[in-house]
Amino acid sequence: MMIKINKKAYLAVSIAAAVMIGCQSDDKAQAKASAAPVYDQASADKMLAQAEKDLASTAEFASHASWLASTYINSDSQFVEAKASKDYTLNVVKYAKQVKHWDGVTLSADTRRKLDALRLGLSFPSPDDETLAGELADIGSKMQGMYGEGKYCRPSGECFDLIEMSNILAEGKDPALMKEVWAGWRSVSPPMRPLYERQVEIANAGAKDLGFENLSVLWRSNYDAEPDAFAADVDAQWNKVKPLYDALHCHVRAQLNQTYGDEVVPAAGKIPAHMLGNMWAQTWGNVYEKVKPANSEKSYDLTQLIEQSGMNELGMVRTAEAFFSSLGFAPLPETFWQRSQFTKPRDREVVCHASAWNLDSKDDLRIKMCIQKNGEDFQTVHHELGHNYYQRAYNQQPFLFQGSANDGFHEALGDTVALSITPSYLVSLGLLKKEPPVSEDLGYLMQMALDKIAFLPFGLMVDKWRWQVFNGEIKPADYNKGWWQLREQYQGITAPVARSENDFDPGAKYHIPGNTPYTRYFLAFIQQFQFHRALCETAGFEGPLHRCSIYNNKAAGEKLQAMMAMGSSQPWQKAMEALTGQPNLDASAIVDYFAPLKVWLDEQNKDRQCGW
Numbered sequence: 041m042m043i044k045i046n047k048k049a050y051l052a053v054s055i056a057a058a059v060m061i062g063c064q065s066d067d068k069a070q071a072k073a074s075a076a077p078v079y080d081q082a083s084a085d086k087m088l089a090q091a092e093k094d095l096a097s098t099a100e101f102a103s104h105a106s107w108l109a110s111t112y113i114n115s116d117s118q119f120v121e122a123k124a125s126k127d128y129t130l131n132v133v134k135y136a137k138q139v140k141h142w143d144g145v146t147l148s149a150d151t152r153r154k155l156d157a158l159r160l161g162l163s164f165p166s167p168d169d170e171t172l173a174g175e176l177a178d179i180g181s182k183m184q185g186m187y188g189e190g191k192y193c194r195p196s197g198e199c200f201d202l203i204e205m206s207n208i209l210a211e212g213k214d215p216a217l218m219k220e221v222w223a224g225w226r227s228v229s230p231p232m233r234p235l236y237e238r239q240v241e242i243a244n245a246g247a248k249d250l251g252f253e254n255l256s257v258l259w260r261s262n263y264d265a266e267p268d269a270f271a272a273d274v275d276a277q278w279n280k281v282k283p284l285y286d287a288l289h290c291h292v293r294a295q296l297n298q299t300y301g302d303e304v305v306p307a308a309g310k311i312p313a314h315m316l317g318n319m320w321a322q323t324w325g326n327v328y329e330k331v332k333p334a335n336s337e338k339s340y341d342l343t344q345l346i347e348q349s350g351m352n353e354l355g356m357v358r359t360a361e362a363f364f365s366s367l368g369f370a371p372l373p374e375t376f377w378q379r380s381q382f383t384k385p386r387d388r389e390v391v392c393h394a395s396a397w398n399l400d401s402k403d404d405l406r407i408k409m410c411i412q413k414n415g416e417d418f419q420t421v422h423h424e425l426g427h428n429y430y431q432r433a434y435n436q437q438p439f440l441f442q443g444s445a446n447d448g449f450h451e452a453l454g455d456t457v458a459l460s461i462t463p464s465y466l467v468s469l470g471l472l473k474k475e476p477p478v479s480e481d482l483g484y485l486m487q488m489a490l491d492k493i494a495f496l497p498f499g500l501m502v503d504k505w506r507w508q509v510f511n512g513e514i515k516p517a518d519y520n521k522g523w524w525q526l527r528e529q530y531q532g533i534t535a536p537v538a539r540s541e542n543d544f545d546p547g548a549k550y551h552i553p554g555n556t557p558y559t560r561y562f563l564a565f566i567q568q569f570q571f572h573r574a575l576c577e578t579a580g581f582e583g584p585l586h587r588c589s590i591y592n593n594k595a596a597g598e599k600l601q602a603m604m605a606m607g608s609s610q611p612w613q614k615a616m617e618a619l620t621g622q623p624n625l626d627a628s629a630i631v632d633y634f635a636p637l638k639v640w641l642d643e644q645n646k647d648r649q650c651g652w
Contacts, residue, residue: 077141079141079142079145080145081145081146081147081148081151084142084145084147084151084155085151087135087138088151088154088155088440090135091132091135091136091158091440092154092438092439092440094131094135095128095131095132095135095439095440096401096439098127098128098131099128099401099439100399100400100401101124101127101128102124102125102127102128103397103398103399103400104124104399105117105120105121105123105124105125106121106124106125107397107399107406107408108120108121109121109181109184109185110184110188110390110391110395110408111381111385111388111390111391111408112388112390113185113188113189113388113389113390113391114388114389118181118182118185119181121177121181122174122177122178122180122181123174123177125177125180125181126170126173126174126176126177126178129162129166129173129176129177130170130173132158132162133166133168133173135158136158136159136250137168139155139158139159140251142155150609153440153441153608153609154438154440154441157440157441157608158440159250159251160258160261160262162246163243163259163555163556163557164176164180164239164242164243164246164255164555165243165246165247165249165250165255165258166242166243166246167242167245167246167249168249172242172245172246175238175242176239176242176243176246179235179236179238179239179242180239180553180555182235183232183235183236183239183547183553183554184391184553184554186228186229186231186232186547186553187228187229187232187391187547187550187553187554188389188390188391188392189389190202190225190228190229191228192205192221192224192225192227192228200221200224202225202319202392203384203392203410203412205221205222205224205225205319206318206319208221209221209222209314209317209318209319209326210317210318210326211326212315212317212326212327212330215300215304215314215315218314218315219312219314219536219537222313222314222319222536222537223536223537225319225548226543226545226548228547228548229543229544229545229546229547229548229553230542230543230544230547232544232547232552232553233519233544233547236519236544236546236547236552236553237516237519239555240255240509240510243255243510244510247510253511254510254511254512255510255511256506256507256508256510256511257511259503259506259507259510259557259559260507262446262447263446263612264446264611264612264613271507273625274500274559274562274563277566277625277626277627278496278497278500278562278627280627280628280631281493281496281566281627281630281631282497283638284489284493284631284634284637284638284641285493285494285496285497286650286651287638287641287642287645287650288489288490288493288494288641289311289532289650289652290641290645290648290650290651291331291641291644291645291648292311292316292324292327292331292490293305293306293307293308293311294307294644294645294648295327295330295331296311296315296327296330296331299330300315307649308649308652309534309652310528310532310533310534310652311532311533311534312533312534312535312536313527313533313534313535313536314536315327315536316494316533319548320498320548320549321498321531321533322494322495322498322499323490323491323494323495324490324491324494325416325487325490325491327490328486328487328490331486331490332483332486332487333482333483333486333640335479336479336480336482336483336486337480337483338476338480338483338484338487339476339477339480340463340466340472340476341415342414342415342418342461342466342471343413343414343415343416345415345466345471345472346413346414346415346418346471347413349470349471351413352413353382353383353411353413354382356411356413356417356418356421357380357382357407357411357421357425359418359421359469360421360422360424360425361425363422363425363457363460363465363591364425364429364457364597366591366592366593366597367590367591367592367593367594367596367597367600367601368594368597368598368601369429369597369601372405372425372428373403373404373405375403375404375405376405376406376407376428379404379406380406380407380408381406381407381408381409381410382407382409382411383409383410383411384410390408390410391408392409392410393408393550393554394407394408394409394420394423394424395407395408395409395424396408396424396425396426396427396428396431396454398428398431398432398435401435401439401442402435403432403435405428405431405432406428407421407424407425407428409421409424418461419458419461420458422454422457422458422461423454423455423457423458424454425454425457426453426454426455426456426457426458427450427453427454429604430444430449430450430453430454430604433601433604433605433607434604434605434606434607434608436605437605437606437607437608437609438609441607441608441609442607442608443607443608444607444608445603445606445607445608445610445611445612445614445615445616446560446563446608446612447557447559447560447563448559448560448561448562448563448564448566448567449564449567449612449615450560450564451560451561451563451564451568452563452564452565452566452567452568452570452571453568453571453600453604454564455564455565455568456568456571456572456575459568459569459572460572460588460589460590460591461589462586462587462588462589463475463476463587464587464589464591465589465591468589468591468592481584481586481587481636482636482637482640484586485586485633485634485636485637486637488586488633488634489634489637492565492630492634493630493634495561495565496562496565497530497531498527498530498531499558499559499561499562499565500530500559500562501526501527501529501530501531502546502549502551502552502558503557503558503559503562504526504530505522505523505526505546506552506557506558508522509522517541518541519541519544519546520539520540520541520543520544520545520546521541523545523546524539524545528652532651532652563625565630566625566626566627566629566630567616567625569585569629569630569633570616570620570625570626570629571619571620572585572588572629572633573585573620573629573632573633574599574619574620574621575590575596575599575600575619576588576590576596578593578595578596578599579593579595579596580595585629585632585633586633599619600619602618603615603618603619606618
């Protein structure tokens with residue numbers, strides 16, 4: 041579900057300031073002045089044209105190197121990736137350090153937007169220093185390698201990889217084993233801690249060279265709004281959804297307490313993190329059977345339907361492609377099928393974390409997954425292809441506009457597609473004989489809420505932790521303490537075993553060593569319901585929003601394609617308006633989607649002690 045999009049990730053850079061010292065004669069000064077470059081519209085466009093040409097070329101090589109390092113983990117591939125990343129960074133530095141010359145100059149909106157893209161684009165910018173740029177690239181490659189190779193081994197020599205440990209948590213059969221593997225996975229990340237601290241130190245220096253107070257300000261400046269105003273809007277949207285999360289938390293805790301007893305899950309307070317069916321307690325769908333509404337038996341299980349159909353991993357991808365074809369999108373290129381990683385290879389270590397790639401900014405589209413034949417990965421495949429089709433839609437834009445309207449749009453688009461995996465869609469595929477009765481909707485909404493609503497506070501706190509790390513509110517000596525304070529505050533969960541500053545639990549989540557900003561996922565979980573509601577209205581759907589699928593609707597496909605083709609050429613508010621008719625982030629769609637469940641949860645919780 042959580043995706044790293046390895047598109048060209050514009051590299052932010054430092055601005056070197058040159059200071060002239062000494063005296064000159066008047067004649068020499070006048071001659072110098074007459075030869076001074078002119079910083080105007082024409083000169084900006086000339087610089088940007090050359091920058092886009094050069095960066096497109098070096099970005100392609102860096103993307104291939106990154107693909108290699110993710111699908112063939114070894115010291116050589118990490119060396120190549122680090123060198124390619126460093127070289128690309130320094131190439132961007134060559135151009136981006138010039139951006140300051142046009143500060144305050146009247147320019148066209150497109151030109152100014154491209155200059156801003158150069159200044160704002162990289163998550164971890166390096167100062168204008170070849171040694172530091174190389175060190176930063178090397179750190180990033182090393183941490184991703186640590187994560188990809190991570191295993192937990194018992195003293196007996198028995199080892200578990202992340203997929204195996206995640207399956208143990210998902211099954212929920214043995215709380216003691218669940219606690220063991222929860223802690224075991226987090227034994228992978230402590231060696232990352234000094235690397236991460238150094239990475240932040242270098243990147244903060246790079247952000248300051250670009251004119252930002254720190255990396256936190258840079259990250260929050262990337263949303264066509266003032267940084268503090270953007271953060272306030274995110275908090276406002278969370279506060280709209282928080283009552284629903286609180287109700288869900290209260291019910292889930294009570295049901296888990298009933299299942300496991302007070303010694304495992306207390307009847308009041310925070311929920312132990314290892315008991316929610318997911319390695320990071322970010323989605324809770326795996327505990328559905330323990331918390332579902334009474335008399336809400338589902339007439340189908342998607343995993344069972346896939347197994348019964350005989351669909352294999354490649355068939356899951358072909359099915360997802362057919363969804364987009366039904367909307368009017370062209371088929372994926374043949375190279376997609378030749379070059380993607382669909383299953384985990386037997387002969388080498390790879391990063392299994394699902395991701396969508398466009399390696400040449402044109403049509404070299406790929407996904408990287410270790411697909412499991414289950415309902416979750418069936419949805420994930422649809423999600424990943426959403427990224428690929430978005431990447432293809434904007435590939436006619438100039439290089440610096442080849443991205444989503446904001447980083448949440450990419451994730452939202454993939455999840456919007458997954459929201460259309462409804463019973464009616466499954467009937468259309470022949471996986472299901474008939475749609476279930478309305479009486480089963482409450483169970484469906486509960487299943488969805490365990491994934492969508494449960495995720496929101498986690499989606500919010502990951503970057504709140506990083507923002508506080510970047511701006512110095514959380515000191516390196518308190519990395520783990522700060523992480524758990526936020527997890528307890530926003531999610532109402534607690535670590536099942538004692539944690540200390542010898543641990544580095546943030547590094548056990550891919551997006552920390554992978555250097556992928558996380559606010560995009562919070563935004564996406566709000567935006568996807570806005571997109572879904574708007575597309576269902578375009579499709580002329582009548583009925584409960586959770587029953588709508590846009591499958592086989594060309595009108596919805598046309599509207600989607602038009603928004604996607606904009607790329608990042610306009611402020612994201614305009615892209616939002618093009619698809620939904622209004623420009624703002626709005627959590628009302630997600631609240632409306634789950635309104636029937638909220639009524640039911642409040643009834644269940646009326647005699648319970650909620651909160652933590």
